[in-house]
Amino acid sequence: MTLPLTVTGPAVALSDMAADLGSSVAAAQWVQNAYGVTFAACLLAAGGLADRFGRRRVLLTGLALFCLMSLVCTVATSMLLVDVARAVQGVGAAGVLTSGAAILAASFQGPARAQAFGVLGGSFGCGLALGPLTAGALVSAGSWRAVFAINVVVGIVVLALARFIPESRNPVASRVDWGGAATFSGSLGLLALMFVEGPARGWLTPAALGSLAGAVALMVAFVLVELRVEHPMFDLSLFRRPTFIVVVCQPFTITFGFVVLLVYLPPYFQGVGGHSATEAGALLLPLTVPVFLVPLVAGRIAARIPLRVMLAASSALIAVGSLWLMTLQPDASWTNLAGPLLVFGVGVGSAFGVMDNAAVSVAPVERAGMASGIFNTMRITGESVAIAGAAALLASLTLRDLDDRAPSLSGNARDLAGEATQGRIDGALDSVPAGQRQYALDAAAHGLTSAMHTAFLLLAGLALLGAITTYAVIRDREFDDAAETAPETAEAAAAAGGGTAEPDPAGA
Known part of the structure; x- marks a missing residue:
């Protein structure tokens, strides 16, 4: 529950935070990007550490680091310190998420596992549902x-x-693939840097192009490392199975758009919409409440219908909600937004938990850490790319609209586009002559709204593609085969001298 809160909470508080700390647009973006990049980059390494040294040990270590960095953010006096603490906080979050999912996979089998991951999805939904409203209330109060x-x-x-959780580990786990972790982390970080530098300095500047080239080079290096290392943290051979590819890519069609809405709708409501932080959080309730409630029953539904039907239907609902959201306007009321946000939220909520269970169900239970690490790496990578990419897209499209619609504001257009995307339009208007401020506000509102509509259209296309691909490619029998071989695998592991739930003599 705390992990999603660290995504949605800062999104609502970012405007006040940036104003209080005197931050630039680029520095403010790293509050989200720094957390997302390290979160995604460390998941695979965390999965390997959890399997080798103990899932409870990694869980406790990650929690302690997460709490410590939250405390640093609480008392920080500069945006740079917040950005650094958020990056380290992402490392702790990676340990918590990967080890937690692996503990569930090692503790439950069959229908019980589906229900357990339904509860996990519900806890994520709870954090996401309460995040915007809670953050808005805290900021306002x-x-x-x-x-x-x-x-x-x-x-x-x-x-x-968490200290009462039994320890579990993979008795045949190998050493951590640090080369793979370093190249993957570097590639993802440079990709995020490109999305930040592109709108701020221009997409064809050396900073943006160099970041893109470095990201591609490091990703190629990552693939080469994984192909040559004896025990890779990202087992590329699994990608020979189409079902596995579709399952681990589900976050790109399910959560990609959800994160975009969670992060960029609150600044939109607060900036060009003129709502308070609390009101912005309340406007998102039709989106977030289903993500809290639906996973509690989605696991039971998934046990009765084919998994591909369940996940395809989820993506289809997201596509419908995205298209419906193209009616968004700055003065939209709660009743205008409730319909499309509700449909979108039900689509996301029906997949939460089900996706996690599917990911760990295609791998032997003793490799649950790696399976969880791969899936959650794809999930958090998708979220990180979505946050950074959406900021770049919205700022660039808003700037283009301002240049076309209001050429007299050319000197202020870049600042207006960047600040409007972050929900801080009032600060950008201070640099506009008093007689043009209302004109500039209207132009920025139109440009950002048009950019949001384009983003919704792209999200609808991605979700529809995901629905078709999921239904056509996933084979449910592969999950049945994995479930049938799980007991044999566990017996083999025990015969080899270990188990998946052995006591930890150190008591750590």
């Missing part, structure tokens, strides 16, 4: 610092309870 302080409180409680 106190300060943006309270958004990070609440993670400290919740994290301490979870730390106290």
Whole structure:
């Protein structure tokens, strides 16, 4: 629950945070990007560490690091310190998510596992559902610092309870693939840098092009490392199976658009919409509440219908909701937004938990850490790319619309586009002559709204492609085969001298 809160909470608080710390648009973007990049980049390594050294040990270590960095964000006096703490916080979050999912996979089998991952999806949905509204209330009642302080409180409680979880590990786990982790992390970081530098300095500048070239080079290096290392953290041979490819790519069609809405609708409502932080959070309830409630029953539904039908239907609902959202306007009321956001939210909620279970069900239980790591790497990578890419897309499209619609604002257009995307349009208007401010506000609102419509259209196309591909490619019998071989695998592991739920003598 705390992990999704660290995505949605700062999105609502970002405007107040940037104003308080005197941050630029680029520095403010790294509050989200730094967390997402390290979160995604460290998941595979965390999965390997959890399998080798113990899932509970990695869970506790990740939780402690996560809480400590939340405390640093709470007391930070500069945006640079917040950005650095967020990057380290992402490392802790990677340990929590990967080891937690692996613990569930090792503890449950069959229908019970589906229900357990339904609860996991529900907890994620709870954090996402409460995130915008809770953050808005905290910002309005106190300060943006309270958004990070609440993670400290919740994290301490979870730390106290997590010590009672039985230790489990993969008895034949190998050493961690640090070469793969380094090249993957570097590639993802440079990709995020490109998305930040592109709108700020221009897409054809040396900074943007160099970042893109470096990202591609490091990704090629990552593939070469994984093909040559004896025990890769990202087993590329699994990608010979079409079902596995589609399952681990589900986050790109399911959560990609969801994160874009969670991160960029609140600034839109607060900026050109003129709503308070609390009102912006409340406007998102039709989107977030289904993501909390639907996963609680989605696991039971998935046990009765083919998995490909379940996931394809989820993507189809997201496509419908995305197209419906093209009616969005700055003055849209809750009733105008409830319909499309509800459809979108039901689509996402029906896949949460089901996706996680599908990912770990295609691998032997003793390799649950790697399976969870690969899936969640794809999930968080998709979210990171979505956050950085959407910011670049929205800012670039808004700037182009401003240049076309209001050429008299050319000197202020870039600042207006960037600040409007971050929900800080009032700050950008201060540099516009008093007589042109209303004109500039209207032009920026139109440009950002048009950019949002384009983003929704792209999300609809991606979700529709995902629905068709999922239904056509996934073979449910492959999950049945994995379930049938799981007991044999466990017996083999025990015969080899280990198990998946052995006691930890160190008590760590």
